[in-house]
Amino acid sequence: MLIRIDEEITFRKLEILLAFMETGNLARAAERLDISTVSVHRALHSLEAGVRCALFRHEGRNLHPTDAARELAEVAREVLRTMADGIRSTRELAGYSADSIRIGSLFSLTSRTVPAIVMGMKVRKPELHLELVLGSNADLLQRLRDGTVDAALIGKPEGAADVESELLFEDDIFFAAPTGSRYADLPEVDLSTCADEHFVSLGEGFVTYTGFQESFRIAGFTPNVVMETGDIFSLMNLVSGGIGYTLLPGRVRSVMPQRVQLIPLQERYLMRQKIGVSFLRTRERDPNLLALLAVCRKARAELA
Structure with missing residues (x-):
C-alpha cells in the first residue's frame, strides 16, 4: 500500500520544529537556523495544517508545544537521523566521498x-x-x-x-626494436619499408593499440602481427626476445628491458597520446x- 504524506510536511519544516522544541523560543530557533522568526512561525503553522491537528497553544505572542508536538518532534528526530544515515550510505555505495x-x-x-x-x-x-x-x-x-x-x-x-578529463601529459610513439637490429643506427624509421617484418602488439582496447593501427594505416599496409599480449611489459619482453617489432610510448623508456631500443618514427607516422585522469x-x-x-x-x- 502506498503511504502518502501531506505535502505540507517536509524535512526542512521538521528541522525547524526540532529547533523550536530544543530552544523553546521562536527567536532563538530562527537564530540557530539563520532564518527569520516569521519563517519559523510559518513553518510551524504549516506543520499543523499537514498533520491536521493542533500542535501548539497560543498564550499571548508565545507558542507552547502540546503533547502532540512533542510526539511529532520525537518521530521527526528519528526520521531525520534515518534519512541522514540513508543518504550517507547511498553516497558511499556510489563511491561519493567514501573512505x-x-x-x-x-x-x-x-x-x-x-x-x-x-x-x-x-x-x-x-x-x-x-x-x-x-x-x-x-x-x-x-x-x-x-x-x-x-x-x-x-x-x-x-x-x-x-x-x-584533465590532461596530465602528452606522449610520443616510437618504433621499438631489439638492440643491434638493422634499424638501430637510423635517426628515424620509415614504416613503409617495414612491410616484410614481424610485429607484436597489444590487444584491441589499449590506447597504444589505437596508435599502432593508425600509424600502419598511414604506412599503407597491414602489419604481420605474430603475437598479441594483454600488457605492455609482456610486449616489451617479446621485442627483447626477438619475436617481433612494435610501437611503444616514450613513457616506458625507464622500465624497458636492456635489449630494447626506441627509435623515432618519421613525422608522418607520429602518433601522440594524451594521457589524463578521467x-x-x-x-x-x-x-x-x-x-x-x-x-x-x-x-x-x-x-x-
Whole structure:
C-alpha cells in the first residue's frame, strides 16, 4: 500500500520544529537556523495544517508545544537521523566521498605516474584508502561508467560526453626494436619499408593499440602481427626476445628491458597520446575526486 504524506510536511519544516522544541523560543530557533522568526512561525503553522491537528497553544505572542508536538518532534528526530544515515550510505555505495577511492590505470603508467599520484594523495588525504585497478583504455572506461572505479588514468577518451578529463601529459610513439637490429643506427624509421617484418602488439582496447593501427594505416599496409599480449611489459619482453617489432610510448623508456631500443618514427607516422585522469561528470563535486584532481595538477609539471 502506498503511504502518502501531506505535502505540507517536509524535512526542512521538521528541522525547524526540532529547533523550536530544543530552544523553546521562536527567536532563538530562527537564530540557530539563520532564518527569520516569521519563517519559523510559518513553518510551524504549516506543520499543523499537514498533520491536521493542533500542535501548539497560543498564550499571548508565545507558542507552547502540546503533547502532540512533542510526539511529532520525537518521530521527526528519528526520521531525520534515518534519512541522514540513508543518504550517507547511498553516497558511499556510489563511491561519493567514501573512505576509499578506486583508481584505474594503464599498465604503462605504473612505473612513474601512479607512484607520483599515490604519494600525493597520501600526503593530501592520509586517511583515504587507495585501490589500484589495472586494465586497457576501453576496459577502464567501461569500469568508470559501471562505477567499479572512481577515476581512471587513461588516454583521453574522444566523444565521451559523460566523462570529464584533465590532461596530465602528452606522449610520443616510437618504433621499438631489439638492440643491434638493422634499424638501430637510423635517426628515424620509415614504416613503409617495414612491410616484410614481424610485429607484436597489444590487444584491441589499449590506447597504444589505437596508435599502432593508425600509424600502419598511414604506412599503407597491414602489419604481420605474430603475437598479441594483454600488457605492455609482456610486449616489451617479446621485442627483447626477438619475436617481433612494435610501437611503444616514450613513457616506458625507464622500465624497458636492456635489449630494447626506441627509435623515432618519421613525422608522418607520429602518433601522440594524451594521457589524463578521467571521471564521470556526474561526480565532479565528489571531495575525493577533487583532491585527486588537485594532486594530478600538481604532478603535471613533473610528468610532462
